[in-house]
Amino acid sequence: MKSTHFDPYLPIIGVVGLIVIWYLAVWYQVVDPVLLPSPVDTFRALWSGMSGGRLGFDFMRTLERTILATLIAAAIAIPLGILLGASEKVYRSVEFVVDFFRSTPASAMFPLFLVLFGVGDKTKVSVAAFGAALVILFNVAYGVMHARKTRLLAAKVMGASRIRVLTDVMLLESLPQTFVGLRNGVSLALVIVVVAEMFIGSTDGLGQRVFEAQQLFAMPDMYAAIFAAGGLGYGLNLMFLLVERQFVHWSGK
Amino acid sequence: MRADEAVAASAASAHVTIRGLTKRFTDAVVYDRFDLDIPRGKLMSIFGPNGCGKSTLINMITGLIPTDAGEIFQNYREALFPWLRAIDNIQYPLKLMKLPKAERRARTERMVARLGVKVDLNRYPYELSGGQQQLVSIMRALVVEPQILFLDEPFSALDYEMTLFMRDQLQRIFVETGTTTVLVSHDLEEAVYLADRILLLSRRPACIADYVHYDAARPRTDATLSQHDFVQIKAHCLEVFQREVRKG
DSSP states (O other): OOGGGTGGGHHHHHHHHHHHHHHHHHHTTSSOTTTSOOHHHHHHHHHHHHTTSHHHHHHHHHHHHHHHHHHHHHHHHHHHHHHHHHOHHHHHHHHHHHHHHHHSOGGGGHHHHHHHHOSSHHHHHHHHHHHHHHHHHHHHHHHHHTSOHHHHHHHHHTTOOHHHIIIIIIHHHHHHHHHHHHHHHHHHHHHHHHHHHHHSSOSSSHHHHHHHHHHTTOHHHHHHHHHHHHHHHHHHHHHHHHHHHHHOTTTTO | OOEEOOOSGGGTTEEEEEEEEEEEETTEEEEEEEEEEEETTOEEEEEOSTTSSHHHHHHHHHHHSGGGEEEEOSOHHHHSOTTSOHHHHHHHHHHHTTOOHHHHHHHHHHHHHHHTOOOOTTSOGGGSOHHHHHHHHHHHHHTTOOSEEEEESTTTTSOHHHHHHHHHHHHHHHHHHOOEEEEEOSOHHHHHHHOSEEEEEOSSSOOEEEEEEOOOOSSOOGGGGGSHHHHHHHHHHHHHHHHHHHHO
8 A cells, every 4th residue: 555655754744733833823923922932943942952052961960860760769679579579468468558659749758858868969869769669669569470370380380499480480571561660660750850850959950951941031941941851751761662672572472 | 189100000001190189279179089090101181061170180280290291281372481482492391400401402303303393493482373382382391201291271272273283283292202191171072082081070079970982093084083983982972071061
């Protein structure tokens, strides 16, 4: 069919459509021009900011904090999740606690972490790590617990010890779900880091950039920072997806 | 439950002897002092009403003698390790036995050549068809040269065409290796066609409703299905089965 030829380009339609609508809104002044700069102004601000400007620096700071928070969260949550998931009884006994704190908005924990870690990077990273860790923990434990019983039984029948069953089967069985946790975790970490950068005495980071641009009424800069944050979130998700496809080739098959 | 290799003269032909097997689930007695001899070097089919405990029986026996038994599961999609290539799946039990790599490969190659399997073993399980996957899991069970092979409805997830093909593959493997085989089946035709002995079970608590011999020469073919003794034995088994089902 002819249409399949154009299929890879379909996503561009949405992007072009959005920019066209944006242009029209600016052209016909549907919104106050002070609040909605033109796409050209915005992308110029984005370009100059990202290529050696302040925005690029803030982008890297937010990226650093998000990655660091996710790494800490993964280092704690993955081993713990395996441990919890390996025994259904252990998991059931802490399930409520995990679920409760997973459902607690991490932003509500800011004051507590401020008291613990002071005003600085430590607080931002640790709140983000806290939120991400619970998401990862839940997913890893779930993945281990729901390892296909048939495969566990098969390994046992072949004479695998408990440790071998854990390392050869359970761990690999839980990998697809672990990656779901990592992707959700990194997204949540980014949300928390950006919010923290806005309100916890920050001097850099995308959250601070958005907030400052808004305070100064520098609208093209604010939109540029928002797009940078969007690009960061999308990029992180995509990165994990690519890594997942490489390491968990059997996922969903 | 006791399952040991029988040495007594009276049970010389038995490979596994089960005496006084009792198993309860919370709501029901599945086995109550159940006795069974699994004949050596024969293919025994187990046929019985739904939920009478056929899979439970196999799982209990394999749980007791893991390293000497191979088990094939109903659902081929969930039996193989999707993160390993087919060849590594087959070699996995040898790895558990801590055999050196060269010997693992040699043994696998020998078996593949002997069975005449034409499957690209460098593929991942999800790249293979259902029948090929089930064939790989049968090879994984056979590679350790088990004393007994347990097959729990191995063809139930396959389409009819593949089932017919796999039946004959299984028969070839059995003729080739002479491994004592226990086959749980929900298809009476298949149960009789492949078997030397057909064990008919009753409803819970399961006991032996009948134990039928079928000694037609192998290899059996499509023509076997219309032969007099096959038809007669199948009819007899069906009659016993119906009687057991109505009892419930």
